[in-house]
Amino acid sequence: METKSEQVPVIVEAIEAYLSRGGVFLREPEKLMDLREKAFGTLVDDRITLNPYETFYLVEKKRIKVLDEKTKQSKSLQQLVTKLSVGKPAIWTKYLVYRDLRDRGYLVRDGEAGYDFETFGKGAVRRLVTIVFEGGESTLEKLATLSAKANKDGKDLVLAVIDRRTDIVYYTLNPETFQSQ
Incomplete structure (x- = not known):
């Protein structure tokens, strides 16, 4: 009689990251390759610097544990959001889009000027993402300009x-959307 082998879940040990005045960084080169392969962080010298969205995501997914660089005290997600959102009132709602895109399998990076994020990883097309909040202000002219610039660069614009209720709906825009009939 054959027995089915039970699949044992792989437990990934959280990598230590450090919070300093300049942001959050990791400094264990041998443990960083997995994160770099998944497009997390920016490699500078022998350490990876994470942006706030990457930090929140990796802490929420228990991939990193953030310690204060001076005190070595562990920081919770709420403490990190409070610390890293100073002067950035929309950081949490922008993070919700970042998390949703990552959870959908996209690799997400900070966007160029005018865009919130750039995504890649599903197919050859790169997408520039701009966020609009329900009840917030945005003009058709701004969207048309962003769409034309994205198209010129060979990328799609995703709104x-x-x-x-923090539900997110995505729309792909193209220059034809804005041409008059």
Whole structure:
């Protein structure tokens, strides 16, 4: 009689990251390759610097544990959001889009000027993402300009609309959307 082998879940040990005045960084080169392969962080010298969205995501997924560089005290997600959102009131709602895109399998990087994020990883097309909040201000002229610039660069423009309940709906825009009939 054959027995089915039970699949044992792989437990990934959280990598230590450090919070300093300049942001959050990791400094264990041998453990960083997995994160780099998944497009997390920016490699500078022998350490990876994470942006706030990457930090929140990796902490939420228990991939990293953030310690204060001076005190070595562990920081919770809430403490990190409070610390890293100073002067950035929309950071949490932008993070919700970042997390949703990552959870859908996209690799996500900070976007160029005018865009919130750039995504790649599913197919050859790169997408520039701009976020619009329900009830927030945005003009058709701005969207048309962003769409034309993305198209010129060979990329799609994706509009991420966040409603009051933080549900996110995505729309792909192209220059033809804005041409008059």
